[in-house]
Amino acid sequence: MSFRSAKPAGQLRRHLGIYHALWRNSVAREMSFKSNFLLWLVVEFLWFGLQLSFISVIYLHTDHIGDWTKWQVLMLVGASHFIQQIFQAFFLTNCTQLSELIRTGKLDFMLLLPVNTRFLISLRQVDLGGFVNAASALAVVAYAARQLHLAPSAGQAVGFLLLCGAGIVVHYSLMFLLASVAFWTVRAQGIVWGYYNLFNIARLPDAAFHGFFKAFFRFAIPMLLVANVPVKLLIRPFESPWEMALLVGMSAVCFALSELFWRVSVKRYTSASA
Amino acid sequence: MKKYWHVMKIGTENMLVYRFNFFFRAAVSLLPLLATIYLWQTIYRGQKPEVAGYSLAAMISYYLLVTIVDTLTAVNEDDWQIAADIKDGNISQFLLKPIDYLAYRICLFLSGKLIFAAVSIVPVGLFMFCFRHYFVAPPGWALTGCCLLSVLLTGLLQFFMSYTMALLAFWLLEVSTIIFILFAFEYIAGGHLFPLNILPPGLEMALNCTPFPYLLYFPVSVYLGQVRGAELGRGLIIQAGWVILFYFVARWVWRRGIRTYTAVGG
Numbered sequence: 300m301s302f303r304s305a306k307p308a309g310q311l312r313r314h315l316g317i318y319h320a321l322w323r324n325s326v327a328r329e330m331s332f333k334s335n336f337l338l339w340l341v342v343e344f345l346w347f348g349l350q351l352s353f354i355s356v357i358y359l360h361t362d363h364i365g366d367w368t369k370w371q372v373l374m375l376v377g378a379s380h381f382i383q384q385i386f387q388a389f390f391l392t393n394c395t396q397l398s399e400l401i402r403t404g405k406l407d408f409m410l411l412l413p414v415n416t417r418f419l420i421s422l423r424q425v426d427l428g429g430f431v432n433a434a435s436a437l438a439v440v441a442y443a444a445r446q447l448h449l450a451p452s453a454g455q456a457v458g459f460l461l462l463c464g465a466g467i468v469v470h471y472s473l474m475f476l477l478a479s480v481a482f483w484t485v486r487a488q489g490i491v492w493g494y495y496n497l498f499n500i501a502r503l504p505d506a507a508f509h510g511f512f513k514a515f516f517r518f519a520i521p522m523l524l525v526a527n528v529p530v531k532l533l534i535r536p537f538e539s540p541w542e543m544a545l546l547v548g549m550s551a552v553c554f555a556l557s558e559l560f561w562r563v564s565v566k567r568y569t570s571a572s573a
Numbered sequence: 574m575k576k577y578w579h580v581m582k583i584g585t586e587n588m589l590v591y592r593f594n595f596f597f598r599a600a601v602s603l604l605p606l607l608a609t610i611y612l613w614q615t616i617y618r619g620q621k622p623e624v625a626g627y628s629l630a631a632m633i634s635y636y637l638l639v640t641i642v643d644t645l646t647a648v649n650e651d652d653w654q655i656a657a658d659i660k661d662g663n664i665s666q667f668l669l670k671p672i673d674y675l676a677y678r679i680c681l682f683l684s685g686k687l688i689f690a691a692v693s694i695v696p697v698g699l700f701m702f703c704f705r706h707y708f709v710a711p712p713g714w715a716l717t718g719c720c721l722l723s724v725l726l727t728g729l730l731q732f733f734m735s736y737t738m739a740l741l742a743f744w745l746l747e748v749s750t751i752i753f754i755l756f757a758f759e760y761i762a763g764g765h766l767f768p769l770n771i772l773p774p775g776l777e778m779a780l781n782c783t784p785f786p787y788l789l790y791f792p793v794s795v796y797l798g799q800v801r802g803a804e805l806g807r808g809l810i811i812q813a814g815w816v817i818l819f820y821f822v823a824r825w826v827w828r829r830g831i832r833t834y835t836a837v838g839g
Contacts, residue, residue: 338750345757353766360624360771361616493601500608507615512607 317414318422325425336428343384343432350376350502351439365506370446371534372504377439379502379526382463384436386470388429393421394474398481407570417561421475444533451533459529462543465550466501466525472553473497473520475561482564501525521549576672577680584684592692599644599693603700606640610704625771631797633707635768638793640700643765644693646728646789648735651682655739656748659834668831675736675823682732712798719805723792726812730787733819740823743830764790770799784819787812 329336354376358369367375397420400406409416444451451459474494500522505513508523516523524546531538588595610633617629624632655678658664667674701708711717738755742748760766762785769777769790780786791808794800800808 332747335747335750338747338754342750342753342757345754349757349761349766352761356767356772357612357616359773361620364612365615493597496601496604499605503608503612507612508608509611512611 314414314418317419321423322425326427328424329427339428340431343428344435347380347432347435347439350380364504367504367506368447370443371530374440374443374447374534375504375526375530376502377436377443378459378463378530379498381433381436381440382466382470382526382529383498383501384429384433385463386429386467386474388426388433389467390421390471390474391429392426393423394471394478396423397475397478401481401568404570406568410565410568416565417475417558421471447534449533455533455536458532458543462529462532462546465547466529468550469521469525469546469553472550472557476553476557479557479560479564482568497522517545518549521546521553524549577676580672580677580680581684584681585688588685588688592688595689595692596696598649599689600696603640603696606636606700609636625768627768627771630707631709632768633704634709635793635797637701637704637708638796639765639789640697642724642727642789642792644697645686645690645724646731648682648731649685649689651678651685651732652735652739652752653749654681655736656742656752659740659742659830660746664834675827678736679732686728709797712796716795716798716801716805719809720792720795723795723809723812726809726816727788727792729816730784730812730819733816733823734784734788737819737823737826740826740830743826743833759785759788762786763788764793768794770794784815787815 351373354369354372357364358372362368364372400409400420406420409419412419477494497520500516503523505517505523505527508516513523524542528542528546532543613624613632613636614629617624617632622628627635664674667677712720734755735752738752739748741751745751762769762780762783764786769780769786772780791800791812795805795808
């Protein structure tokens with residue numbers, strides 16, 4: 300459904316322009332519900348604090364989980380929260396709204412617009428609170444790094460952020476894939492909800508798992524790579540470069556799969572309204 | 574009474590529509606549970622056989638029991654529906670009819686739980702079967718009876734607290750944040766994440782002064798035989814006290830809310 304312009308550079312500039320307008324729209328929307336915006340920040344802070352205290356309580360009774368120490372796991376929880384929140388800021392609401400767009404027939408208008416439809420659907424709204432939460436998560440990562448006496452090089456820091464980016468692509472692709480199920484059944488919202496359970500797995504240290512469970516959540520649904528791999532780059536660099544390659548590879552595979560499924564689904568779309 | 578029986582029947586039929594949704598929810602929520610169990614297994618491996626008085630079997634039993642009690646008692650959609658009823662003006666019809674909204678809602682809650690529990694039996698039961706080696710045997714008839722009574726009280730307390738929170742929709746445009754904040758407290762202070770008695774004693778004592786442990790932790794600890802004799806009796810009385818208190822709070826908030834209610838769109 301994309302509109303082909305003559306030059307790819309012009310295409311990019313046009314999409315950036317559109318995205319700029321979408322941002323302004325989102326900011327205006329968020330600012331009209333200020334108290335609600337602040338309350339959501341409280342909710343997210345509470346849940347983040349809850350995850351951190353869970354780990355702290357466990358480490359009252361043990362000093363390692365596999366080969367992970369307390370501050371290493373807290374750093375992992377922080378990194379996982381960072382990835383999840385950035386994903387949330389850009390994509391989450393948009394993915395969950397897809398089923399509503401299909402149900403009400405609003406998707407028709409989007410398909411008609413001279414812009415890549417997936418781009419528009421995925422990035423329509425920005426959740427600004429996500430950036431605030433992501434900053435708090437980064438603060439936890441930084442504090443944990445201090446406690447561990449880590450002094451990451453610039454290369455490590457950049458690598459960490461790039462690998463986090465790969466993790467965000469994994470979350471986005473899988474969530475978009477699940478949301479696209481709405482093309483086949485009206486009640487896809489429950490499926491999207493189910494994805495929240497996967498976030499819970501992403502923030503646990505991979506050394507806690509073995510056998511089928513571990514293999515499944517690395518090679519099929521790469522939840523145990525998303526946050527574990529970036530953190531490992533900081534705490535044990537050069538230990539397992541193949542895992543980094545695996546995360547990047549899996550993110551590409553997930554994205555390709557979601558694009559494939561999206562194209563098949565749109566082809567099948569017959570519109571809900573009139 | 575007959576009209577409420579009809580409400581339950583209709584509620585049950587309505588809920589059956591969501592059976593696949595329920596099934597999916599119950600099945601997928603077992604994933605984090607499985608992850609937590611693996612996490613504890615790893616902690617116990619190559620370490621002392623007990624953590625804070627829990628053997629590995631007791632710890633795994635704890636999480637399995639939490640899952641069962643949660644399936645039987647947790648409020649699923651009721652609070653959202655009540656808030657939506659108020660916001661959309663749907664409660665106007667209840668003000669005109671000889672039906673008590675709270676009783677109506679309890680009926681829907683019970684029928685919803687019935688269907689949810691029935692649908693969950695397959696995935697949860699299968700899960701329990703896989704971990705049956707770890708499951709601690711029931712503590713004898715008397716304690717099992719007390720545990721069931723406590724589960725019933727837990728369900729009522731869950732309902733009355735959620736109901737009261739949802740009634741805040743009379744005053745607030747958005748209650749979902751408030752509901753999530755309460756849920757966060759319930760999640761950690763109710764014992765979802767870990768048994769409360771692995772906390773430092775002072776903290777555990779402080780939590781016991783709040784209603785949260787009675788939303789989940791208490792019936793589980795009764796089953797595990799951690800609460801006995803006079804302590805058990807006292808616990809049940811406190812739990813019943815919280816239920817009664819929140820019942821009256823719910824009634825009171827409703828009366829106040831109705832006064833400000835303007836039937837938007839109703």
